[in-house]
Amino acid sequence: MTKAFDTIVIGSGIGGLTTALCHAQAGDKVLVLEQHTVPGGWCHSFTLDGYRFNTGVHYIGELEDGARVRSYLEGLGLGADLKFCQLNKQGYEHILFKEQRYDLPNGKDELYAYLVKHFPQEKKGIEQFLNKTEKIAKEIGSILDMEKLSDLLKMPVIAPSMIRWGFSSYDSLVRHYIKDKQLIGLLSAQAGDYAVPPKKAAAPMHVGIFQHYMNGAYYPVGGGLKIPKAYLRALKKYNAEIRLATKVDAILTEGKGKSRQVTGVRITGGEEIKCNKIISNTDPHQTFTHLLDKKSLSKRLQKRLHKTKYSLSCLGLFMAVDLDLKAKGFDSGNYWLFDSNDMNETFRQCSEEELLDKDDFPFFYLTITTLKDPSKKNKNLHAIEAFTYVPFKPFEKWSGSGPEDRSADYMDFKQQLTDKFISNIEKLIPDIRGSIRFSELSTPLTNIFYLNSTKGSIFSTEKNMFQTGVFMFKPKTEIKNLYLCxxxxxxGIFGALVSALFTSKISLKKPMKQLLDFKDKEIKIFNSEEMASWPEEFHTLIKGNWGENFSGISTPASELKQLFSGNDAIENNKIIIPSYEAEVE
Ligand SMILES: Cc1cc2nc3c(=O)[nH]c(=O)nc-3n(C[C@H](O)[C@H](O)[C@H](O)COP(=O)(O)OP(=O)(O)OC[C@H]3O[C@@H](n4cnc5c(N)ncnc54)[C@H](O)[C@@H]3O)c2cc1C
Known part of the structure; x- marks a missing residue:
């Protein structure tokens, strides 16, 4: 054993970084170990050929004044380093069913007016649906704010709608109020945010997402990586250490049964690092069956792990295109294109293993990040990220290979999937194919390599109603001082953030208020649709040459060196951030 830490966090996703920061702010000596060369997990960004892309940050809600995500991020002391841009308020979600397009606006009143205009026959149901979902979301908030377990006894009084709908599917909730199939589809389209048919998803989870974006949808200025960067600066301030490209191979424990407790970790290469507490930000399968000996776990946990399902995986198409998309009517909102308005069928079809036998994927999501935040525009081209969901199985046979040694048949399969994906996108952007100047497709194998996610899953455990809410994995595990987050x-990002606060609250035995007592500055918000109002320092960047210093496909490590240049430096994969100054890059 070498150096000792109070707390080791395995993984630097937003959950891991939040627990690390809470523990560092509470005075713990903290070490974060991240297997990838870039921090952030699904919040990391990467640069290919000078074009900036994101993995899992497309929109975040509740950043309005006084809203929950803003108060959490500011309460953690991250306000000075975070800027967000608000997506098109008149259409933060553009939902397309065949020929029909809907643009969902922010704001309950605006959404009500919009929906009633398109579905006048459903006026009463729309009103009841919006009121009920608002009520459920408020009740979820009250539950999140509960400090003691015994507060749950107050549920019948403070959360009656949760008692009614808490164990029902979202599909049954929406159908309770709405009869029109197209409107049911429209109000269920955000199932794309969790990749499960709405009839398998718990009502509170979908409602939570729907209401999360009700008053605004936001994207971090500079891309997803700005979030881990803000955390790293704060962690440095509290003397925490982060080691990148450092994979944990084993969690070390001593004792048996109820007195079994963690003693440290072993990283690739054999080094053992001692600590009192471990917080695992990787998924339960990785934590319990890869980092621990499965047979050493209780029968109950083994059974649970055996039954646990993981979410679907995805294909991600990252492109730079030479088109004036703004002039063509595109904006900062999200585009969701569905083959049918039946969301149960759409997300069921996403599990089908034959990926090339049909012309169309059941759906795709597309965002033009340079219309949200043009400060990362390169060569004046637009950066597009598009995703569709796929199972792991068709990729399994290549899972032993890494990015450097993929076989010819895998590359051929990838090319066919890319062609199919582009053909699908032509339905939204007809002249895209000839305008693509750069493209790269990610597959489930990419997710395994960069995220170490089980079967390339995108949302960790499958978010069906038997694995969410009260059935989710809890922060505390059966091994003393081993926690999950x-x-x-x-x-989602909100969920991972909240889960980390809960884990920290339990592990540090501190009330939430104390964990969020580090507010320094406020988060700044700009408007994606009003570039002229952005601060002066962005205007040269907005002109579209941010990536001119990047050429070729930069390796994540060299990219990170460039990203952290100036105030920051990297030594032996440890990020050293000497000064705490906000910067624009
Ligand atoms: C395509 C896509 C789009 C998304 N879009 C949105 C969105 O717009 N809004 C939203 O709210 N959410 C979105 N999400 C979901 C959201 O990004 C994630 O749920 C969230 O970021 C997960 O955070 P986490 O804390 O669970 O950690 P993760 O991001 O899963 O990070 C876990 C980290 O642990 C590391 N790790 C794993 N094993 C080890 C090991 N053995 N040793 C060391 N390190 C290890 C991994 O490398 C990784 O960095 C999206 C997800 C995907 C896939």
Whole structure:
């Protein structure tokens, strides 16, 4: 054993970084170990050929004044380093069913007016649906704010709608109020945010997402990586250490049964690092069956792990295109293109293993990041990220290979999938094919390599109703001082953030208020649709030559060196950030 830490965090996703920061702010000596060369997990960004792309940050809600995500991020002391841009308020979601397009606006009143205009026959149901989902979301908030377990006894009084709908599917909730199939489809389209048919998803989870974006949808200025960067600066301030390209191979424990407790970790290469507490930000399968000996776990946990399902994986198409997309009517909102308005069928079809036998994927999601934040525009081209969901199985036979040694048949399969994906996108952007100047497709194998996610899953455990809410994995595990946090316990960026706060609250035995007592500055918000109002320092960047210093496909490590140049430096994969100054890059 070498150096001792109070707390080791395995993984630097937003959940891992949040627990690391809470523990560092509470005075713990903290070490974060991240297997990838870039921090952030699904929040990391990467640069290919000078074009900046994101993995899992496309929109985040509740960043309005006083809203929950803003108060959490500011409360952690990250306000000075975070800027967000608000997506098109008149259409933060563009939902396309065949020929029909809907543009969902922010704001309950605006959404009500919009929906009633398109579905006048459903006026009453729309009103009841919006009121009920608002109520459920408020009740979820009250539950999140509960400090003691005994507060749950107050549920019938403070959360009656949760008692009614908490164990029902979202599909049954929406159908309770709405009869029109197209409107049911429209109000269920955000199932794309969790990749499960709405009839398998718990009502509170979908409602939570729907209401999360109700008053605004935001994207971090500079891309997803700005979020881990803000955390790293804060962690440095509290003397925490982060080691990149450092994979944990084993969690070390001593004792048996109820007195079994963690003693440290072993990283690739054999080094053992001692600590009192471990917080795992990787998924339960990785934590319990790869980092621990499965047979050493209780029968109950073994059974649970055996039954646990993981979410679908994805294909991600990252492109730079030479088109004036703004002039063509595109904006900062999200584009969701569905083959049918039946979301149960759409997300069921996403599990089908034959990926090339049909012309179309059941759906795709597309965002033009340079219309949200043009400060990362390169060569004046637009950066597009598009995703569709696929199972792991068709890729399994190549899972032993890495990015450097993929076989010819895999590359051929990837090319066919890319062609199919581009053909699908032509339905949204007809002249895209000839305008693509750069493209790269990610597959489930990419997710395994960069995220170490089980079967390339995108949302960790499958977010079906038997694995969310009260059935989720809990922060505390059966091994003393081993905790979980992140998307395996709650969903999305908001969920991973909240789960990390809960884990920290339990592990540090501190009330949430104390964990969020580090507010320094406020987060700044700009408007993606009003570039002229952005601060002066962005205007040269907005002109579209940010990536001119990047050429070729930069390796993540060299990219990170460039990203952290100036105030920051990297030594032996440890990020050293000497000064705490906000910067624009
Ligand atoms: C395509 C896509 C789009 C998304 N879009 C959105 C969105 O717009 N809004 C939203 O709210 N959410 C979105 N999400 C979900 C969201 O990004 C994730 O749920 C969230 O970021 C997960 O955070 P986490 O804390 O669970 O950690 P993760 O991001 O899963 O990070 C876990 C980290 O652990 C590391 N790790 C794993 N094993 C080891 C090991 N043995 N040793 C060391 N390190 C290890 C991994 O490399 C990784 O960095 C999206 C997800 C995907 C896939």
């Amino acid at each position: 992140g998307a395996s316990t709650l969903h």
